[in-house]
Amino acid sequence: MPAVVNIAAYRFVSLDDLPALQRAARERAQACGLKGTVLLAPEGINLFLAGARAGIDAWLDWLRHGPAFGERLAGIEVKESLSDHVPFRKLLVKVKREIIRMDHPTIRPEAGRAPAVDARTVVRWLRQGRDDAGRELVMLDTRNAFEVDEGTFRGAVDWRISKFTEFPAAVEAHRAELEGKTVVSFCTGGIRCEKAAIYMAEAGIERIYQLEGGILKYFEETGGEGFEGSCFVFDGREALDPALRPRLDRPAEPAEAP
Known part of the structure; x- marks a missing residue:
């Protein structure tokens, strides 16, 4: 049975104090042993992460109910798949202008x-x-x-x-x-x-x-x-x-x- 859990998730929600959220997200993901990419922007969050089941579950619990985001991401939906190896070499947590770039800021x-x-x-x-x-x-x-x-x-x-x-x-x-x-x-x-x-x-x-x-x-x-x-x-x-x-x-x- 593949041991690595891969998750993909996003949510459009207003976020502020992005540098602080970036630091908190990086620290928590590192503590959970995860690798992948997390994008943060004023319009929301987009993430692709991989790791052991316990680490993924702990990360998601923190994301949905932890002090950094409060309850703003409580309803975030996650898509999962399994693999034998972590398909990332490192963890990246970035602040962007948009979590998916379209260059049409009125589309919210x-x-x-x-x-x-x-x-x-x-x-x-x-x-x-x-x-x-x-x-x-x-x-x-x-x-x-x-x-x-x-x-x-x-x-x-x-x-x-x-x-x-x-x-x-x-x-x-x-x-x-x-x-x-x-x-x-x-x-x-x-x-x-x-x-x-x-x-x-x-x-x-x-x-x-x-x-x-x-x-x-x-x-x-x-x-x-x-x-x-x-x-x-x-x-x-x-x-x-x-x-x-x-x-x-x-x-x-x-x-x-x-």
Whole structure:
């Protein structure tokens, strides 16, 4: 049985005194024996960490109920997978302008999310090729092109962006192609879609949903029906198959969280 627990989580919530939170998060993660990346910004937190079960559980308990964040992260949802080795060489805790860069500061998921759709509903829609009202279904991949190349939903729309800051321009260039359809935007763990779906709704796309929990939660709940290939992840495992098993399970330098 693999001994290493890998977690991915994010939450959009207003944070201040970021240097103090950075110090506290680093000290606690080190005390728990964890490696990976934690990003902090005024808009929230994004993290990818790995370690023993006891360390992960202790970190999450501190994150949700400890003195540093109070109860602001009590409801943070976590996606888990297992591996034989820790896929990071070190721990990085960084302060950023955004936890997922889009360069559109008016898009603030904390103020209100776009509608979300759960994994089992998406399975039903994929089988039908339409939503429950009979409208054509479009699966829209909001990830970067190199991530999409590892795997995506069968027939998904891919605008071949090289970084997320290109997404708004891609929406403007392709919005007519989405008119009259039900659009489900998706990404690795859900964070990009929190912003992407809001932007698309504000751009006038009427039926836009975000896939709750992203591809990783979809794998966890459905086994990956309709998904072809693997899901790229930003650590030494490189990609996970629909059973959440690493394609490559070896230590590597940590990549910056997406």
